[in-house]
Amino acid sequence: MGMVGIGQDITERIAQEEEYSRLIDTANAPIFGVDINGRVNIWNRKAADIMQYTNEDVLGKDLVAEFISNEYKVPVRSVLEKAFEGIETANFEFPLITKAGRRVEILLNATPRYNERGEVMGMVGIGQDITERIAQEQEYSRLIDTANAPIFGVDTNMRINIFNRKAQQITNFTSEEVVGEMYVETIISEEFKAVTYDIMCKALQGNETASFELALTTKTGRKVNILLNATARFDQHGQIVGVVGIGQDITDRIAQEQEYTRLIDSANAPIFGVDVNGCVNIWNKKAAEITQYTPNDVMGENLVEKFITEDYRKAVGLVFSKACEGTETANFEFPLMTKAGRRLEILLNATSRFNEHGEVMGVVGIGQDITERIAQEQEYTRLIDTANAPIFGVDINGRVNIWNRKAAETTQY
Structure with missing residues (x-):
């Protein structure tokens, strides 16, 4: 139908x-x-x-x-x-x-x-x-792994996910032994655990830290001193995914500095140092002995303002300023005041101190206590001048440099 x-x-x-x-x-x-x-x-x-x-x-x-x-x-x-x-x-x-x-x-x-x-x-x-991105990441990983500096990375839970060859070499841990382990608990020395944890937390919030000193504990229990830069790592969306730490093994440098400090402290000459602000940061045993000021008395104090007599403050300040600009001064005489108020005569070599970047970070002064010598010279001069015989002296060019009263009286010169 x-x-x-x-x-x-x-x-x-x-x-x-x-x-x-x-x-x-x-x-x-x-x-x-x-x-x-x-x-x-x-x-x-x-x-x-x-x-x-x-x-x-x-x-x-x-x-x-x-x-x-x-x-x-x-x-x-x-x-x-x-x-x-x-x-x-x-x-x-x-x-x-x-x-x-x-x-x-x-x-x-x-x-x-x-x-x-x-x-x-x-x-x-x-x-x-993401072929290109993967290639870049692989190149990045290769550069990290072959770098001549210890480099490690952690994820947002602070578990190790990067541990390059240099890090393996100086700690004696293989990457297989540490990857996935908690960074702070695994390789940081006990006395640095808390502060290192804080720095990692800051980096995970985007606050980076540069030139932080810490100590790693190697597989054999030896301590390795590291100067570290802790930097946040970001993914392609700009989200923080962890921290990468680029370090510098400063164990040898620390040992040298400790030896340098020991030699300074045990030297038989007064040695002191100031930072670029003129505040004391080195004060050896001999300096403490002759001035009667302990390191605790002087550390952080302005050397010129507190320990130099007023008539020499400007001259000593100028010597330190020159040294902070890289110009050293040798055989500079100036007085130091002891704790008891006695005046000490010091013969000083003022030398610039440099950091690892070649920047002046202060001045070290190696001194010689010439108080007794000056007293002897003054007594020698007094005896010559008051002698009952004409006394004169000449320099190597035959020019007169001593002419006592009796010589003046006799010659009427």
Whole structure:
């Protein structure tokens, strides 16, 4: 008796699908899709561009079997199976092999695709070509590993995730022994644990620390002194993901400084030092002995203002200023006042002190107590001048430099 047709207007749906297809095809990211059998049914221009396979090359082909390297076939198939069960996977890294055999690293978000009945009909993957980023990270890792400085890294839980060859060499730990272990608890000396933990916490908040001294404990229990820069590490989204520490083994330098300090302290000459502000930071035993001031009395005090007689403050201040500019002064005579108020005559060599960067960080003065010698010279001069005989002297050029009263009286000169 005839036919009845029940229709549905799908004009809008088709328009939406066409717009969806257009957006996918013109996207600046590689996008591909597979049906529930794992066969490619979406392959946009960017995917074709980076893979060098056209749509005709890939549509209908098994993605995993044809385009995934052997070591990644199982994990990629697992991601597809999860998507077919409605479970999305974000930030999954895997390689695709191009038509020319080149390996392209992809960061993928795998999302289930549904039909109009809400049934999973496949998976769409939106990727990001991270080949260049991976290459940069590998180069970064190579540079870190071959650096001539100990370098380590920790994650946000302060577990070690970078431990380069130099760090292994100076601590005697292999990377396998320490990676995944807590940094502070594993290799930091007991007396530095608390302050190191604080510095790591600050770095994880973006507050970096430079030139921090700490001690590592080696596998054999030996201490290694390190000068450390602790710097936050960021991911591609600008989020802090850990800390990298670049160190300098200063064990030998510390030993030399300790020996230098011991030699200064045990020297038989008064030795003192000041920083660039003129405040005392070195005061050896001999200086303490002759002035009767202990190191505790003088450390941090302004040497010129507190211990130099007023008539010599300007001259001594000038000598120190010159030394702080790199100009040294030899055989400079000046007086120091003892704790008891006695005046000591000092013959001084003022020498600039430099840090490891070649910058002047103060002055060290090596002195000689010439109080007794000056007293003897003054007595010698007095005896000559009051002698009852004419006395004169000449220098090596024959020029008169001594002419006592009796000589003046006799010659009327």
